Amino acid sequence: MTSRPPEEHLDSRESGELPRDPADMWRYAPPLDGYDELFDPSGAPRPAWEKPAEMLARLGHVELRRRWEQARQLLHEHGVSYDAYGDPNGVSRPWNLSPIPVILGSAEWASVSKGLAQRARLLAAILADLYGPQRLLSDGDLPPEIVFAHSAFLRPCVGVRPPGDNYLPLYAADLGRQPDGSMVVLADRTRAPSGAGYALENRIVLSRSLPDVFRESGVERLALYFRAMRDALRDLAPHNRDNPRIALLTPGPYNATYFEQAFLAQYLGISLVQGADLTVRDRSVYLKTLGGLQVVDVILRRVRDDFCDPLELGPESTLGVPGLVDAVRAGNVALANPLGSGLLQTPAVMPYLPALCRKLLGEDLRLPSVPTFWCGDRASLAYVEDHLAELVVRSAFPVGSGERIVAGKLPARALEELRDRIHADPRMFVAQRPFALSTAPTLGGGGADLAPAPLWMRAYLVTRGDSYEVMPGALSRVGAADERLALSLRMGGESKDTWVLAGGPVSTFSLLKPATAPVALSRGGADIPSRVADNLFWLGRYAERAEGTGRLARAIGTRLSEQRLSSETDGGLDALFRAVRAETGVPTIPPGNGAKAADRNRTSLVGAGERALASIIFDVEPPDTLRGVVASAYRVARTLRDRISGDMWRALVQLNQDVHERPAAPGPRALGEILSLVNQILLALAAFSGLGIDSMSRGLGWRFLDAGRRLERAMHIVTLLRLTLASAGASEAPILEAILEVADSSMTYRRRYLASLQAAPVVDLLLADETNPRSVLYQIRALGEHLDALPREAGSPRSPQHLLLFEATASIQLADVNTICTADDNGERPRLQALLARLSVLFPEISNSLSGAYLNHASNLPLREEDV
């Protein structure tokens, strides 16, 4: 380390006149009434901060801000988000990471960790009793109300012993620091602790934007914690202990922390599944995959307890798995955390923890809770009624995070109403005594000033042996100054990486793949969940559909912007409008009636064309506009975040932004803007396709993505030909030119046929030429290869999809192109029409048949003996 030359930017500042004293450099004035994380009361940095603070100060606020911007860009590209409202349109709140970490010394953290681990052991012991013999109730250690009045007490789970009697494999605690510097627990998270993945993402980004400070400070790595988590999950498996299948059960992409769930699943190398991906048969849980059913041994659960099994726990939810409770009861699957663990998120249990700790563990509680009063207790109620205005009032049995009422902020009448509500049913309320949370520095609005902001930390634990492994770090958040007394950790504000300094050498173990490894579909085999394959199939279809529409739009835009308009180009334009109207369903597209240009008002036609073009690209309705199709692709891709590469995802994020950029006013400039935008979109789509080809392993997932694309492309070409060449006009050249342009086959055509534009060779090139990657027959061949690779029951004959493909192939190959392209006396091409009409039925049938066999009705898959 000592031989390493100093960083260049540090060098350049060594000679500058910037102040060296961190306190001076960071004009930072923490409030005097509390504890500040950075400075001690004398204004000197606390020991853990000394080195990092000095290095940060030397960086200077300008450089810090620059790196902050970099970090924000990195987070944006990673797609890190927290969806406070789960907006289905994909408008998610970007993750906001502060460039200044929170830094904790190793000795302090060791002490906090002991307290956290003890608390986790205690809560696990309480759960074991309440879901078992309930001696704590009969011995009078816990009021029965706290159990029976809480809807999170799941009666069907009483007596269900989790594998290894491990009632609380995962635990998280929200911590706050009191003015005297001691830590207290603000809330216990026992249900399905969230946020560890965000802490990891924060670390990855911040350690990249402050590599020198991070390295020199000697920070404990987080990776060991996640390895412990993976090991712990494995150890929970009741069967297949050598190689258990572990799945993360997510509520789905509309859940606020879906990003984190996908990230965590990917990082831990486990399957990300939704309830519908799983099925219970004969009291075991199976993952529905393309290759059949595969047993699931361990479920990392991010779905609320009572939503996990609509059969036994509550009919309201569609997120769960019917029969799951019974599979647990039979001991065939382990859940982390077990169903019913959410019970102990009630703050009402907090006042009883010190006594319970002595009784159950024979130890004094090391890490206290924020002073909490459960109003179901007479003495506590009396205290609360006397001191209401000083307290924060919460539901004793909150569903979700629950409301918190800062009583002191209420107007007199509301305070009396609150008093009445508590009096009416005291058991349902707890009150907590707020205190001034510690403050930590953040980059304020601008300039060199740092602002103090109240700090919350969420710490994470995972079971290990008889005790717990504590993540050396936390998900820290800072709030607004007026939230200092609120005692809650609200998601969606600014987040901080949390550094725990190492007492000794730092392990550099990482679960992350090296950055140079190709990003690939995580699992290529038949174990891919059917829903994932279905989504990949549709992603392929939507991406290809967007490309088809984009090409049509570009061809139209180019023609509209041409200076000299003639009836000849009009013919091409009309044909293109016919095709795009059929593909997008936009009603405002001018009718391509073949009338002569002279008969029409030139200007108004161009105006109408431009408006139609804008509609095709930017309108929200109908759903098949370019914007609609891209939105669909984006929506589907969100569910595949753990399956597609970061680059593919970024290409889609960009696309989804592009299709919102409608020019303000119509006109020639707008047309130019639209054209360049369409070009940009087509480039992004090409990038997306190319990445799919280059970066995805050739597993079944890729096959479904590509099959979707091939089917869509075949349908697009068939539609294009049907709507442009069904009848022969006087001069077909502009139409043929337009077709070749849209089908991206102009160059091939010219190379092959020189300049002569005729219907028959164009149709041949786009329909029957197997060497043209845009031809229908080429798509059929590719589809056939995919079908061959899909799992089928051994010895079963050709699949129905194969038969449909054969018919499509035969009908194309049996047709003599010259004959079918010859027009009859009425100028019609009835045989071409018939062929194209048949093909336009066959391809959707293939799609449906494929879905029916492998995707939609995945539950119909035969249960193969080797799978059971």
Added chain:
Amino acid sequence: MRLRIVHATTYEYADPVTTSHHDVHLTPRTVVGQACLAHEVQVTPTPRNIYERTDYFGNRARSFSLHEPHRSLRIVATSEVRRDDRRQLSLSPRSPPWEDVRDRLARDRRPDAIAAYGFTFRSRYIRPDAEVQDYALPSFPPGRPLLEATRDLTKRIHAEFKYDPGATDISTPLAEVLRQRRGVCQDFAHLEIACLRSLGLPGRYVSGYLMTTPPPGKARVFGADASHAWASTFSPDVGWVDFDPANDVVPSDRHVTVAYGCDFGDVSPVRGVILGGARHSLRVEVDVAEVADG
């Protein structure tokens, strides 16, 4: 008296159901005055396995699943029970004032008292509010013995509510039942329990059967009976006592107890989760008949 009960549930689906999971509470309990002598459940199509268990409340429950497409499902439970409880409880003298019961349960840590205390809280379908309490209070003047007060409440619900199968379904909230004064046995049982709980008293939901008497001169019609529900409350030293607000009686030997729980949600005779099926129709036939003692 020995009773034979046939309880048939038939679902017909418009589209094939690809997967279904069912959980049934159809086995009569053995309780004071009632013994379950024989019981079997037949399911068509036949599932690979039927799993039996005892639930939290001590009821016998069975679960099964089907993974082959099916357009109908028929579950037939046949049971024989002996009921020999003909006593009518002498109510008032032995039960303490209702406030005493309320206060004792909140402190008593004996197992049956703790268990009974567990029935004083809100549950999925029973969420007592001020209006429910207002309805209950006339039956519960200060100092009135619990069982006498509950008997009065039972009588009032019977008198003031109209039996109307078309008025409600399982999703109808209690407030609505209270407002329109109509419902079925299940609603009346829920209401009575809600009234009890609104005062901090224990209320338990009982599902079962009631043998009907055909009109004079008519023969019994198979399948004309129905599954039934009533309420139960707990008085220390006496135990649980049943009340049937739909018929204004204290259940006798014509009532057969199948299961109890906090509310209908815990003990619905048949519940299921299906995949596919689109629309479905449901037919329930229950027959309770006296048979010769064997």
